[in-house]
Amino acid sequence: MRTQIQLFVALFLSFGLMAQNVLIFQPSGGANDGADEGGLLTGKDTWVNRYAPNDNYGDMYINLGSPRSNCNTSDYKSYYQFDLTSLPEVVDSVFFGLTHLAHDTYCYSNCNADFYFYYCTSAWNEMTLVQSNLPTENSSPFYGPIPISFPNDYGNVEYEFTNAYTYWKSNTNDNFGFTIYSPTVGCNNAAVIFNVYGSDDSIASNRPYLKIYYPSQAGIDESKLQLAAYPNPFTDFIQVDLIGIDNYYLTDMTGRKINVVYNVSTKRFQTAHLAKGLYFLYVENDGKVTVKKLLKN
Numbered sequence: 001m002r003t004q005i006q007l008f009v010a011l012f013l014s015f016g017l018m019a020q021n022v023l024i025f026q027p028s029g030g031a032n033d034g035a036d037e038g039g040l041l042t043g044k045d046t047w048v049n050r051y052a053p054n055d056n057y058g059d060m061y062i063n064l065g066s067p068r069s070n071c072n073t074s075d076y077k078s079y080y081q082f083d084l085t086s087l088p089e090v091v092d093s094v095f096f097g098l099t100h101l102a103h104d105t106y107c108y109s110n111c112n113a114d115f116y117f118y119y120c121t122s123a124w125n126e127m128t129l130v131q132s133n134l135p136t137e138n139s140s141p142f143y144g145p146i147p148i149s150f151p152n153d154y155g156n157v158e159y160e161f162t163n164a165y166t167y168w169k170s171n172t173n174d175n176f177g178f179t180i181y182s183p184t185v186g187c188n189n190a191a192v193i194f195n196v197y198g199s200d201d202s203i204a205s206n207r208p209y210l211k212i213y214y215p216s217q218a219g220i221d222e223s224k225l226q227l228a229a230y231p232n233p234f235t236d237f238i239q240v241d242l243i244g245i246d247n248y249y250l251t252d253m254t255g256r257k258i259n260v261v262y263n264v265s266t267k268r269f270q271t272a273h274l275a276k277g278l279y280f281l282y283v284e285n286d287g288k289v290t291v292k293k294l295l296k297n
Contacts, residue, residue: 024293025087026209029200032059034127038083041255043199044177045208046126047078053131061201062101065181067113069188077134078194079124080208081177084168088214094165095158095211098196107150110191113184116144117164120176137179142167148182148192158211165210204278205295229281233295238269240281247284252277271296 027043030036038044046058047065050073057063063078119142124135142164168175180194197206229240242248242262250258250269258279260269274296281292 021214023088023212023214024209025082025212026204026207026293027082027199028204028207029059029198032127032200034125036126038081038177042083043207044081044083044126045079045198046129047076048129048131048134050075050131056127056130058126058129059200061198063180063196063198065115065179065194067110067182067184067186067188067191069110069191070185071187071189074188074191075181076193077179077181078196079120079126079129079135079177079179081120081124081175082210084165084175085172087169087210088212089169090214091162091165092213092215094161094213096161096164097156097158097209097211099156099206100152100154101195101197102151102153103193103195104151104153106190107192108189110184110186110188111150112147113182113186113192114145114147115180115182115194116141116146117159118142118179118181119164119174120178121174123176135176135179142178146194148194150192152192161210165212229292229294232292233297234271235297236270236272238271238281238294239267240269241267242283243267245283245285247282249282251280251282 025040027038027040030039030042030044036042036044045063046056046060047063049055049057049064050069053073063080064076065078066074066076069075118140119138120135121137122135124133129135143159143161146159164178182192182194196208197203199207201207229238231239243264248262250260252258258274260271260274262269276296279294279296281294283290283292
């Protein structure tokens with residue numbers, strides 16, 4: 001079932017006496033047929049290369065951004081878009097998470113640069129986007145600077161994203177995503193790059209995501225989100241109370257239902273036979289669907 005309701009993958013953290021809800025929204029690559037719009041199973045991101053102006057990278061597993069080069073055409077911009085339709089209206093804070101690839105081999109010039117996020121102001125298609133048909137963008141960034149220097153190995157980084165999220169939730173028709181690059185001008189010769197994994201990467205934990213902290217008054221039926229399935233990551237079993245639930249099933253990342261046995265007496269799924277990877281537990285009750293993202297180690 002690939003509906004927007006499956007976006008509600010929630011965890012719950014406690015801060016003293018206050019409970020704060022946390023939603024991890026991490027799209028996977030999708031069909032790469034031009035229809036992907038940044039939903040949970042339809043990740044939308046790509047990059048362009050001025051050195052190869054007719055090449056499209058919509059199905060690549062990485063995304064690149066760079067400084068602007070004045071000695072050659074070796075510079076890049078990366079693009080992202082998230083479908084926020086069914087995500088919380090009221091939030092405390094939102095973070096954009098990326099996993100950077102290490103840059104530690106060589107850099108000859110433009111080895112330090114500040115990178116920024118810019119709103120896109122027109123539509124784009126990840127499978128047809130090339131240097132000659134870039135979307136328009138705001139001249140002023142909405143986030144930055146992000147200083148990048150050589151060498152580096154930043155790994156997973158979460159960037160504050162609350163203003164962009166709330167702007168798009170209030171102005172739905174203006175959500176054309178955003179672009180990342182550095183306006184620093186110089187000679188790019190193995191220059192620093194904003195080099196990260198995209199939604200098409202085969203390792204789910206590497207993919208871009210939004211981490212959304214939202215309050216209880218956000219208009220979400222929290223009773224349907226409190227699905228306590230553990231341990232997570234799991235190995236031989238998943239412990240979860242499904243007694244009295246209308247319907248439930250486990251799927252892999254492609255949406256294919258997985259054959260697992262649920263033991264009513266122990267309230268466990270037996271999962272020793274499953275391959276390592278990411279799974280989704282769907283629980284349907286009273287006409288509503290809750291989804292829990294689970295990782296097998």
